[in-house]
Amino acid sequence: MTTESDEYGRHNLFTDTGFHEPVGSGDYDSTLSEPEDRLAYDEDRPATTWHGGLDFGLLILRVVLGGVLGAHGVQKVFGLLGGPGIAEFARILGEQGYTSQTTVLAWVGGITEIAAGGLLVLGLFTPAAAGALLAVTANAVYLQYLGHHGFFLENGAGYEFHVVLGGIALALLFTGPGRISVDVHTPWRRRPVPFGIVGFVLAAGAMALVVTLFR
Numbered sequence: 001m002t003t004e005s006d007e008y009g010r011h012n013l014f015t016d017t018g019f020h021e022p023v024g025s026g027d028y029d030s031t032l033s034e035p036e037d038r039l040a041y042d043e044d045r046p047a048t049t050w051h052g053g054l055d056f057g058l059l060i061l062r063v064v065l066g067g068v069l070g071a072h073g074v075q076k077v078f079g080l081l082g083g084p085g086i087a088e089f090a091r092i093l094g095e096q097g098y099t100s101q102t103t104v105l106a107w108v109g110g111i112t113e114i115a116a117g118g119l120l121v122l123g124l125f126t127p128a129a130a131g132a133l134l135a136v137t138a139n140a141v142y143l144q145y146l147g148h149h150g151f152f153l154e155n156g157a158g159y160e161f162h163v164v165l166g167g168i169a170l171a172l173l174f175t176g177p178g179r180i181s182v183d184v185h186t187p188w189r190r191r192p193v194p195f196g197i198v199g200f201v202l203a204a205g206a207m208a209l210v211v212t213l214f215r
Contacts, residue, residue, distance in 0.1 A: 051179060058178030062120050065168045069133050070117025076110035086110065096143045098214045105214050112136055120172070123181020127188050130172040131199030135206040137166035142211070173199045 075083020084092065090106040098105060112132050119129035144159035152158045176192030177183045188195035 055178040055180045058172070058175060059123075059180045061168055061172060062123060062126075062177060062181070065133060065165060065172070066117040066120035066129070068117075069113045069136065069165065070121070073110045073113030073115075073117060076106065077114065093214075097146065100214050102214070105210070109136060120177075123177035123183050126177040126181065126183050127173060127192070127195040127199040128202075130169045131203040132206070134166055134169040134173065134200070135203040135210075137162045137169060138203065138207050139210060141166060142207070170200070 071081060072083075075081050076089045077086060079085030079088075083089075086103065086106050089110065090102040093102045093105055093109075113136060116129040116132035116136075119125050120133065140162040141159045144157070144162065147157070149157040149159065151160050151163075153160055173196035174193055176189045176196075179189075181189065183189045
């Protein structure tokens with residue numbers, strides 16, 4: 001009895017007459033790679049290779065996070081979209097416990113959201129953009145927590161919304177932007193984990209610096 005082979009050159013042990021064991025070493029082709037080798041990520045494939053759902057999903061996450069926080073920045077800086085504007089935002093920061101240079105902090109926070117949000121939508125300098133937005137959302141969670149607000153949103157209070165946004169930013173730090181991005185040929189797109197670690201450390205440092213200097 002001879003064995004049949006599928007389209008990958010693997011021997012099929014199930015034939016029309018039933019199951020049989022390979023006879024001798026001639027039935028094994030040592031040139032075939034193991035399944036995990038065939039499924040491994042190919043670093044040598046062209047950078048523009050389409051990855052379907054993965055790249056499209058990362059694009060959606062970038063657009064959602066960058067768009068939402070960018071819109072919040074526009075509210076704070078320009079007073080558009082029903083936002084408070086710089087003066088009112090600075091006053092709100094003072095009510096939340098910031099005691100020094102609240103106007104400067106308001107400008108920094110608003111511009112960071114606009115700039116980092118725009119970069120993230122484009123997929124440009126993604127580790128820096130995601131790290132900056134992670135710092136902004138982490139600071140918002142910290143303020144809500146200090147204000148003794150619950151986790152769930154009730155009457156405008158609660159920090160579950162900021163946790164979700166921060167989680168997306170943290171995820172994008174370690175996944176990279178995907179191939180539908182300006183960063184497609186960059187080292188941080190191909191190997192995002194080391195750059196993600198750096199971005200996470202910088203985000204934590206930025207948050208600690210803001211809390212130390214302005215509270």
